Amino acid sequence: QVQLVESGGGLVQAGGSLRLSCAASGRTFSSYAMGWLRQAPGKEREFVARISTSGGSTYYADSVKGRFTISRVNAKNTVYLQMNSLKPEDTAVYFCAADSRYSGIGPRPYEYQHWGQGTQVTVSS
Secondary structure, eight states: OOOEEEEOOEEEETTOOEEEEEEEOSSOGGGSEEEEEEEOTTSOOEEEEEEOSSSOOEEEOTTTTTTEEEEEEGGGTEEEEEEOSOOGGGOEEEEEEEESSOSSSOSOTTOOSEEOOOEEEEEEO
């Protein structure tokens, strides 16, 4: 079992940047593919980005491609989401998630078994 704790959310103006962090407990962090998903008020949770166990493969939603970067440092049990050129429509609660079934991107990159509690990101116009 892995436990995930997100941090780094906050309020930022449109065009600004934020970096989210997700710290994982346990010794098996490197065996999980990791992802970021988000949920805006009144909307369903949506996939944002995924990274393979080694960090060698990444996958992004079209809405964030070229603006967001997912990365991980296995020695620190941490995954990051660097968010640049933020837009008001990026406002949401951002969740970190872990997938133990597929080490790479997998056939369903938006499916995960373990979730953090989320961190709020608000982008003002």
